[in-house]
Amino acid sequence: MENIRVLEIKEDIASRNNEQAKSIRAELKEKKICFLNIMSSPGSGKTTLIVNLVNRLKDRYRIGVIEADIDSAVDAYTVAEKTGVKTIQIHTGGACHLTCQMSYDSLCALGVDDLDLVILENIGNLVCPAEFDTGATANLVILSVPEGDDKPLKYPLMFEVASAVAVTKKDVLPAFDFSIESAEKNVRMRKPDAPVFFVSAATGEGMDCLVSYVEGEIAKVAG
Amino acid sequence: MENIRVLEIKEDIASRNNEQAKSIRAELKEKKICFLNIMSSPGSGKTTLIVNLVNRLKDRYRIGVIEADIDSAVDAYTVAEKTGVKTIQIHTGGACHLTCQMSYDSLCALGVDDLDLVILENIGNLVCPAEFDTGATANLVILSVPEGDDKPLKYPLMFEVASAVAVTKKDVLPAFDFSIESAEKNVRMRKPDAPVFFVSAATGEGMDCLVSYVEGEIAKVAG
Numbered sequence: 460m461e462n463i464r465v466l467e468i469k470e471d472i473a474s475r476n477n478e479q480a481k482s483i484r485a486e487l488k489e490k491k492i493c494f495l496n497i498m499s500s501p502g503s504g505k506t507t508l509i510v511n512l513v514n515r516l517k518d519r520y521r522i523g524v525i526e527a528d529i530d531s532a533v534d535a536y537t538v539a540e541k542t543g544v545k546t547i548q549i550h551t552g553g554a555c556h557l558t559c560q561m562s563y564d565s566l567c568a569l570g571v572d573d574l575d576l577v578i579l580e581n582i583g584n585l586v587c588p589a590e591f592d593t594g595a596t597a598n599l600v601i602l603s604v605p606e607g608d609d610k611p612l613k614y615p616l617m618f619e620v621a622s623a624v625a626v627t628k629k630d631v632l633p634a635f636d637f638s639i640e641s642a643e644k645n646v647r648m649r650k651p652d653a654p655v656f657f658v659s660a661a662t663g664e665g666m667d668c669l670v671s672y673v674e675g676e677i678a679k680v681a682g
Numbered sequence: 683m684e685n686i687r688v689l690e691i692k693e694d695i696a697s698r699n700n701e702q703a704k705s706i707r708a709e710l711k712e713k714k715i716c717f718l719n720i721m722s723s724p725g726s727g728k729t730t731l732i733v734n735l736v737n738r739l740k741d742r743y744r745i746g747v748i749e750a751d752i753d754s755a756v757d758a759y760t761v762a763e764k765t766g767v768k769t770i771q772i773h774t775g776g777a778c779h780l781t782c783q784m785s786y787d788s789l790c791a792l793g794v795d796d797l798d799l800v801i802l803e804n805i806g807n808l809v810c811p812a813e814f815d816t817g818a819t820a821n822l823v824i825l826s827v828p829e830g831d832d833k834p835l836k837y838p839l840m841f842e843v844a845s846a847v848a849v850t851k852k853d854v855l856p857a858f859d860f861s862i863e864s865a866e867k868n869v870r871m872r873k874p875d876a877p878v879f880f881v882s883a884a885t886g887e888g889m890d891c892l893v894s895y896v897e898g899e900i901a902k903v904a905g
Contacts, residue, residue: 501723501808501837502829529809531835553839555778555809583836585724586752586778586807605828605851606725612754613806614724616776628828631857 476591479559483566483594493576493680494566495673496595498617500610501583503603504627504660506534509578511660513542515670520575520677525549525565527557527582534580545569556587559594566594576677585614597622597676604628604635608642611649618649623656623672630659699814702782706789706817716799716903717789718896719818721840723833724806726826727850727883729757732801734883736765738893743798743900748772748788750780750805757803768792779810782817789817799900808833812840820845820899827851827858831865834872841872846879846895853882 487494497505506526513522524546526535535548547569551557557565562579571577579595581588600621602610605628611618618624624646626639643655654672658665710717720728729749736745747769749758758771770792774780780788785802794800802818804811823844825833828851834841841847847869849862866878877895881888 500725500806500829501833502826528836530838531832533832533835555807582809583723584778584807584809586805587810603725603828605826605854606723609754609756610724612756613751615753631828631854634854634857 473590476559479563480592480594483559483563484596487571487594487596488680490572491681492571492574493597493673493677494579494593494595495576495597495599495676496579496581496593497599497601498581498585498588499583499601499603500585500606503583503601503606505580505583505601506537507660508601508625508627508658509580510538510541511663511666512670512673513538513544513578515666516576516673517542517544521573522576522578523569523571523574525569525577525579527551527561527565527580529553529555529582551582554582555584556582556591557593558591562593562595575681576673585610585617589614589617589620596680600624602626602642602646604632604637607635608637608639608645611642611645615649618646618653621646621650621653622676623654624650625656625658625669627658627660629657629664630662696813699782702786703815703817706782706786707819710794710817710819711903713795714904715794715797716820716896716900717802717816717818718799718820718822718899719802719804719816720822720824721804721808721811722806722824723808723826723829726806726824726829728803728806728824729760730883731824731848731850731881732803733761733764734886734889735893735896736761736767736801738889739799739896740765740767744796745799745801746792746794746797748792748800748802750774750784750788750803752776752778752805774805777805778807779805779814780816781814785816785818798904799896808837808840812837812843819903823847825849825865825869827855827860830858831860831862831868834865834868838872841869841876844869844873844876845899846877847873848879848881848892850881850883852880852887853885
């Protein structure tokens with residue numbers, strides 16, 4: 460039937476998003492700005508980790524933070540208060556992920572030309588944010604100990620797009636049935652070459668290595 | 683411009699889904715089958731809670747379980763092995779939620795005519811599953827202690843569609859900065875009349891009240 464035309468909306472949205480993401484990434488690299496997109500489940504400790512990372516890096520680098528949520532601004536207030544770096548809260552109005560356009564608008568609203576590092580806390584969701592390239596120069600995926608070591612089995616794409624994985628809340632390991640070996644094996648199944656860090660933002664354990672990783676990402680972009 | 687037509691795809695999908703959900707719910711009530719849709723973040727303890735609930739109810743009711751995941755069948759194996767009730771695993775093929783059609787196909791595949799209670803473990807995601815009515819007769823939303831008491835602020839729709847909320851992993855409360863009062867207040871902001879249960883599937887604390895709630899839901903449908 461020649462009078463029927465099939466419009467692949469999802470693919471079209473995705474390919475347009477990916478094209479725009481590439482151009483944002485190119486512009487950020489041109490300006491030597493590292494853009495770190497942090498993704499995870501709700502409540503895995505993204506905000507606490509960001510506060511900890513920023514406080515360990517802010518004396519040496521100029522940093523800004525973008526907090527994305529469907530509703531509420533509690534995370535932006537926490538980050539602004541506990542780190543002192545410039546921070547904005549964006550609301551997605553119900554949307555389960557950030558498109559590249561939302562990410563670009565956020566970078567413009569924050570003002571990034573004077574920064575070395577921009578950290579984006581994406582919507583807490585292990586599914587949808589993985590499908591939309593934000594234009595970030597690196598994706599840090601967080602898995603917290605209470606969630607269980609099997610998450611990479613159930614949410615494959617999120618771990619496939621990870622540049623690195625941080626397993627958080629290591630301090631509560633004794634209270635949960637969580638195997639560090641299984642977690643690492645399950646991450647490797649999805650992304651063989653991603654570094655995996657086991658950390659506790661509460662006690663500081665393992666944070667030095669994660670800080671070194673982020674410094675490496677900043678150095679990569681700074682060339 | 684009369685030659686332009688705007689197609690509201692999202693609204694159309696949602697309204698068709700909702701119509702179909704109503705007809706599934708009517709059919710289930712006709713057959714006196716309670717259909718409990720359990721939703722939460724990844725790793726909040728849905729499967730452990732289901733195993734516990736089923737083992738406390740299976741001597742008095744005929745139960746079936748539907749496990750939904752993007753990938754892997756670990757949860758279905760766990761439930762089948764630890765409860766002995768009939769269980770199926772469905773894979774969404776990357777999708778972040780179940781549509782009503784997926785839910786209906788799952789009910790048909792499981793075979794529900796000889797059951798009093800069907801439990802659906804939805805995809806671990808606090809956003810998208812809330813937008814799609816599965817045809818369930820009740821929605822139980824789970825929030826685990828390690829996720830934090832602020833989740834109803836950030837994920838409003840999920841708590842608005844809750845028939846009841848279970849706060850899980852109460853046994854690890856001392857290890858986390860989680861206020862039972864704040865959690866309850868935040869849930870009430872989204873859904874004033876939903877009962878809130880504080881439970882630990884690991885120790886059994888609070889499970890009696892949750893079991894009574896589920897029995898009430900079964901009785902409602904059985905009329």
